[in-house]
Amino acid sequence: MSSAPAPESPDLVPLSKLPHFDARTMPVAAIDSHLPPIAPEQLAPQAIRARFLAPPLWEPESRIEPRFTDRQVAVASVLVPIVLREQPTVLLTERTTHLSTHSGQIAFPGGKRDDTDIDAVDTALREAHEEIGLERRFVEVVGQLPSFTTGTRFVITPVIGFVDPAARLSLNAHEVADAFEVPLQFLMTPAYHRHHALEFDGVRREWLSMPYMDGSTERFIWGATAAMLRNLYRFLAA
Template sequence: MTRRPAITQPQLVPVTSIDDHLPAVPAAALTAEAICARMAALPTWAPEFAGDGGLFTDRAPAGAAVLLPLVQRDDGLTLLLTRRTDHLRDHAGQISFPGGRVEPEDDGPVATALRETEEEIGLSRDYIRVVGQLPIYSTVTAFQVTPVVALVEPGFTLTLDSFEVAEAFEVPLAFLMNPAHHRHHRFEFAGAERRFLSMPWHDAGREYFIWGATAAMLRNLYRLLSGSP
C-alpha cells in the first residue's frame, strides 16, 4: 500500500501551476438543459482524476456517494457546497459535497447521496432531480465515492446537522468550470509526495478553500462538460 502524508494546511502548500491556458466551459453548456443532454448522451471520456493516489489508513475500502447539487438560480446555476465541522475524524473543516458512506439499506449510490444530503443539510429530495453520475473517485481515506449530479429547484429551506456541517454556501458553476481558477499544488514530506488541485472561492471577504477530492471531482465534471476526451 502506498502511503501519502496527510495535509492539514492545504492553503500553505505551494502552487506549481494554474490552468489559465485551458478554455472555460461556454455559458451555453452550463444551462440545466445542456447538462441534462450531456449526461444523458453518456459520451466516451476518461476522468482526469481517478483518485487521490494512495492511502494513509489501513481500513478496508468503503463505498460512499456525494451529491453535486446544481441550484437553478435566475442568473445561472450554482453549486451548493458545505463546510464540515472541525471535530470530525475524516476531512474536518474541509469544503465538501453533501454525502457519506453507503449503508446496507441504501438502494445504490443515488439513494445514498439523497439520504445523506437530507440528513446533513435538510435538502428535501422533492427539490432534487438526479441527471447522472460521474466515475467513482478513490480518496486517501479509503472511500470509493460515486458523485451524483443533480439539478435543484430553488425555494428550499436548509436545516444543517450541526454535528457534521458548519455551513452551506453556493458558488457559481461558471466560476468552477473556468480552469483559470484551477490551481495545482505539490507537497513533499519524508520522501513521500502529494499533489492536489484547488479552486479557492472568495465571497464577502472570506475564502472557501475548495481542494482535494472535492476539487478533483469538479475537475472531472469540467472535463465532461467541456467535451475533453
C-alpha cells in the same frame, strides 16, 4: 434557498491530519489559464441533461489519491447539487472540525452507504437530507460521474442533481458548520484551478485547489472535492 444559522468556524482550521501541513499555505505549482472555460450555454440545465443522456467519450482526470491509511475501504456517495438559479450555482458544505475524517474541509453533502440504501443515488439523497435537510422532492438527479477514491479510503460516486432554489435547508450542526453556493461558471473555469504538489513519506501527492471569495470569506475548495469538480469540467468539455 435559505438555511438555518450555523456556528461560525475558526479562520484557520487544519485541513489535513498530516503533521505541519495546511493546504492553504502550499505553493502553487501551476494554474490552468490555458484551458478554455465551459461556455455559459453549456452550463444551462437542458445542455447538462443532454450531455448525461448522450455522454461523450472522455476520461476522468483523477480517479484515486495516494492512501493515507490502511483502514478498510468504505463505499460512499456525494450529491453534487447544482442550484437552478438564473446563473447556476453549486451548493457546498463546510464540515465541522471535530469529525474523524476530512474535518473542517469544504465538501459535497454525502457519506457512507448504508445497508438499506438501494444504490449510489439513494445514498447521496439520504445523506444530503441528513446533513443539510435537503428534501428529495427538490432534487432532479441527472447523472453520475466515475467513482473517486480518497486517500482516506472512501470510494465515492458523485451524483449530479439539479436543486430547486425554493428548497429550504436545515443544517445538522454535528456534521455541517456552514452551507454556501459557488457559481458553477467559476468552478468550470480552469483559470481558477490551481495545482499543488508535496512529497511526504516518499510519496508525491498532487492536488487541486479552487479558492473562492464569498464576500470577505475565502472558501478553500481543494482535495477530493476539487478533483471531482475537475472531472465534471472534463466531462462537460469533452
